[in-house]
Amino acid sequence: MKLQNYHIKDKYTTSVAYFSMEFAIDQALKIYSGGLGFLAGSHMRSAYDLKQNVVGVGILWSFGYYDQERNEDRTLNPKYTRKFYYFLEELPAKISVRINNKDVVVKAYLLRPDVFGTAPMILLSTDVDENDFLSRTITHKLYDGNEKTRIAQEIVLGIGGVKALEAINQNIDVYHMNEGHSLPLVYELYSRFNDINELRKHVVFTTHTPEAAGNEVHNIHLLHEMGFFAGLDLKTIREISGYEHDDNFSLTVGALRSAKRSNAVSKIHGIVANEMWKDTDGICEIISITNSQDKKYWTDKILIRALDEHEDYQVEARKKHLKKVLFAEVANQTGKMFDPEVLTIVWARRFAEYKRPGLLKYDFYRFVKLITNEERPVQIIWAGKPFPTDFGAINIFNELIKIGHKYKNIAVLVGYELSLSRLLKQGSDVWLNTPRITREASGTSGMSASMNGSIHFSINDGWHPEFARDGRNAFTIPEVDPKLSIEEQDRLDNKNMMDILENKIIPTYYDNPKRWVEIMKNAMGEIEQDFHSGRMADEYYVEMFDYNKTQ
CATH class of the missing domain: 3.40.50.2000 (Glycogen Phosphorylase B;)
Incomplete structure (x- = not known):
């Protein structure tokens, strides 16, 4: 046969x-x-x-x-x-x-x-x-x-x-x-x-x-x-x-x-x-x-065409449209209206403890300060499936939902399958990846995000070191000693991550939009050769x- x-x-x-x-x-x-x-x-x-x-x-x-x-x-x-x-x-x-x-x-x-x-x-x-x-x-x-x-x-x-x-x-x-x-x-x-x-x-x-x-x-x-x-x-x-x-x-x-x-x-x-x-x-x-x-499956074709035609305004306009498409799903699930002009960070992958979905809120005072800043606002979306009997991961998922009840710019989405994954990768500005160092074998979600101009912001583990040029096509959270205690690793990684968010990523997005589009274009252009299936x-x-x- x-x-x-x-x-x-x-x-x-x-x-x-x-x-x-x-x-x-x-x-x-x-x-x-x-x-x-x-x-x-x-x-x-x-x-x-x-x-x-x-x-x-x-x-x-x-x-x-x-x-x-x-x-x-x-x-x-x-x-x-x-x-x-x-x-x-x-x-x-x-x-x-x-x-x-x-x-x-x-x-x-x-x-x-x-x-x-x-x-x-x-x-x-x-x-x-x-x-x-x-x-x-x-x-x-x-x-x-x-x-x-x-x-x-x-x-x-x-x-x-x-x-x-x-x-x-x-x-x-x-x-x-x-x-x-x-x-x-x-x-x-x-x-x-x-x-x-x-x-x-x-x-x-x-x-x-x-x-x-x-x-x-x-x-x-x-x-x-x-x-x-x-x-x-x-x-x-x-x-x-x-x-x-x-x-x-x-x-x-x-x-x-x-x-x-x-x-x-x-x-x-x-x-x-x-x-x-x-x-x-x-x-x-x-x-x-x-x-x-697979680039053909994951990428938005109009966004790629704008990249190929070297039209920055088209790249920027298409990205904002893709954000609106994603935000329609956010509104459908949560009743929250996200703004396409606002920097949008997504953490989305399998919910597992070593991937640290809750690292952003580790220093909760600093986290609240970040999400309540009205001059340079951010929007944060979490999504991903924990193993159905991994009650520790499920508790983190539910804790994020409860935190999200208090803030209009936090959303936790369910139904993380291929369709939602593609929406998130096409509609996000930053794709956040926070595993403990040496424990991420590859972490491929950031590849398809980068193909859609979502900037990979990651611990320097998995595939990321093979691709990332910090500040040019991605942002890198510097590695810490994996022999440190888990508590100390989490503390240092959170501090380094928040420093980069506050001092590099957010200022670039709001103060230098041309530079931000350039980073998007670098990510989309440089991801293709070595990271296409x-x-x-x-x-x-x-x-x-x-x-x-x-x-």
């Missing part, structure tokens, strides 16, 4: 299956939670544009991640609504996987390339009539909080994905694991090769985070009982995975020991990842391929997929 409806370019003929737990393809297809999905979605769009021989493999989540709504007091209310997608085609693939000593039926659906302009995608579901209720729930919710359900999801993705590809006669040269969730594919493939060294030639791995929550660890006996290892006996598993004595099985380490090559997602992350795993035996090389985003998709072929051919 031919999945691509286009002629594959000669330089991209190696056939690749790109496995990911989430893909942010389009607002209409809610099978993603955040940055990992946004990155995978941009990769699939660029694979289509470059006519690469790539097929995406993911899961058709019946209820998505969750729908972000509000309670009566306007605080966060995670809702789960069943989704239906009539643009998907059921494939003639009869698949079953063994999970917890029970056969589970998996159906495969095809997203054709011409629907959203992506590489073809196979999406897997256990939510079918042939299964009992418990089996059906495996593919209900992305990143289910139950450990056994999460393991079952990974079995479906890895083992079910390999079986689905084989059932429709896809000959795959390279299996790409986008994070460790799809690791079971290695053990399913082992029965085909019976040689881990030969198998490694066909597997690559991308690690996305230094955070413990993103590097799953499970008991090896539990994984074995659940069917994670595709029926292989435990002795064989210990031999080929390097876990000869340790029962705490890390998916990341398992992937690093199973791949011919792996990559981190920024230059800094490459250093951090190599340091993290330097004492781990038997792992493959970890290189760096910096994440990127076409560069990234090509680099994956050269450095990862075709790596054996160059040795």
